[in-house]
Amino acid sequence: MANTLTGLIPTIYNALDVVSRELVGFVPAVSSDMTYDRAAVGQTVTSPVAPAATASDITPAVTPPNDGDQVIGKVDMTITKARRVPVRWNGEEKRGLDNNGASFNVIFRDQMAQAMRALVNEVEADLAALHIAASRAYGTAGTTPFATNLADPAQMRKILADNGSPMGDLQLVIDTSAGAAMRTLAQLTKANEADDTSLLRRGVLLDIHGFAIRESAQVKTSVAGTGASATTNTAGYAIGATVITLASAGTGTIVAGDVITFAGDTNKYVVASGDADVSNAGTITLAAPGLRKALAASAVAITVVAAAARNMAFARSAIALATRAPALPPQGDSAVDRQIVTDPVSGLSFEVAMYPQYRQMQYEVSLAWGVAAVKPAHMAILLG
Helix, strand or coil, X not given: CCCCCHHHHHHHHHHHHHHCCCCCCCHHHCEEECCCCCCCEXXXXXXXECCCCCCCCCCCCCCCCCCCCCCCEEEEEEECEEEEEEEEEEHHHHHHHHCCCCCHHHXXXXXXXXXXXXXXXXXXXXXXXXHHHCCEEECCCCCCCCCCCCHHHHHHHHXXXXXXXXXXXXXXXXXXXXXXXXXXXXXXXXXHHHCCCHHHHHCCCCXXXXXXXXXXXXXXECCCCCCECEEECCCCECCCCCEEEECCCCXXXXXXXCEEEECCCCCEXXXXXXXXXHHHCCEEEECCCCCCCCECCCCCEEEECCCCEEEEXXXXXXXXXXXXXXXXXXXXXXXXXXXXXXXXXXXXXXXXXXXXXXCEEEEEEEEEEXXXXXXXXXXXXXXX
């Protein structure tokens, strides 16, 4: 067995060519820091978030008004995982394969591909799970988007625009069912209407309404709470309110990540934190920016939207991904060699290390990472 990785780098990059064709939509769509080394696993780094500004009338006076103080918010970012995938070979195994046609490099290539694929899918799944932090939702549960036209991305753009999201780098990550529906739209597949043959000839999803459209194999399907016949109390709530008190009515639960509607309001809101039991007059908290329509000072019925695929639209800056190679002690460890290998499509950089053992060699592909919803108001869900 070779005692350095140098001779195996071509084989490893050959494996990357396989991995890079997987459906990875979230990783290249979010704001990424691939050299995040400020925090250990489990340690939290806090980023400040300025609150919305409030204007006031100008009134001439001897001194300026005694105001301007603000409560600065924060977003916590944590490296939550350090994961590895081992691959081990002994000398007899390698010799036996090479005596029958140099099969080791072929099998080792595929093992590296599977190792990287596993880690990419874990990172992708963690990003997809941030749907519970989105502000609002659009669409119909159980109905695949792009069924007949391009209204869905138009409505997603409206939600983000109404929430004040920056419009310069919008992303829409969908599942393969929505992708297949989009590929059947005549206005995108007819070259004379689309002014492009990329989708028709090669299946490349076109940018729509300012969104870069991406597909992901990890788009989540929610498990909805069981809340039924729930209502608000009779306090009444203004536009922008986020904390809603429930009346002692109804059954079941409203939980974080649920999409709910209020009677008389067509907006679909995402619950940032919920009450496990809707019959105990508890509270639910809506994701920012809260209510788009005021609720009357009476009991307003609440409906929990059924389980649905959670396709996601967001500004790139709304979601953060931090990755780095797993930490080593200052003295190093028993690895005889290690290399950083970067996936050219997802952009994830893996550490590949070699650990010699008794008459065998263990290869390790590893990565440490964390994810965070930095700006929920700049995220929205497209139900499917």
